[in-house]
Amino acid sequence: MGVGALFYKLPAWGVTIVVQSDVTGKTDLPAEGTGLSEEVITRLQDKATVLTQERKRRGRTIPEGLTPADIIRGFTTLASHPGLHSASIPGILALDVHQSDTSKMVTGGADKNATVFNKDTEQDAVSEWLRLWRSIPFANAEIGKAWD
Known part of the structure; x- marks a missing residue:
C-alpha cells in the first residue's frame, strides 16, 4: 500500500501543511496544532480590524464636492420625456x-x-x-x- 504526501506551502504566512494519503484515497488530516500559528492568526485578525475601521471611516465621511441635500431638494424639473425608453x-x-x-x-x-x-x-x-x-x-x- 503506497503512501503519498501533499504539501501546501503558504510562505507569506510561514505555514506548511502536510496531508498524507494512501492509495485508497483515505487521508490523515493534519494533527491537532498544525495549520496557522497563533502569530499568523493574530496578524490576520489585526489586519481585519484595520480594514474594518477604514471601511467605517470612509462610510461616515461625505465626499468632497458632493452637492448638499438641501440644494438638491431645490432642484426643479425643466422637462420630462417619458417616451424616450421602455416603460417596462x-x-x-x-x-x-x-x-x-x-x-x-x-x-x-x-x-x-x-x-x-x-x-x-x-x-x-x-x-x-x-x-x-x-x-x-x-x-x-x-x-x-x-x-x-
Whole structure:
C-alpha cells in the first residue's frame, strides 16, 4: 500500500501543511496544532480590524464636492420625456449633450436602447441600438447630422 504526501506551502504566512494519503484515497488530516500559528492568526485578525475601521471611516465621511441635500431638494424639473425608453424597463443610465448644439442629446437606457433626441422638437432621430449602455458620449459632430 503506497503512501503519498501533499504539501501546501503558504510562505507569506510561514505555514506548511502536510496531508498524507494512501492509495485508497483515505487521508490523515493534519494533527491537532498544525495549520496557522497563533502569530499568523493574530496578524490576520489585526489586519481585519484595520480594514474594518477604514471601511467605517470612509462610510461616515461625505465626499468632497458632493452637492448638499438641501440644494438638491431645490432642484426643479425643466422637462420630462417619458417616451424616450421602455416603460417596462425604466431608467436612463447614460446621457451626453452635443457640444455645439445643446438641443441634441444621446441617451442610453436600461432597456438596452440608445436614442439620439432633439429636445427642442421632442423627436427621436435614431434609436434601437441594443446593448446595455453605461457610457454614451457623442463621438464627434457627425452624429448631430442625423437631423439633416
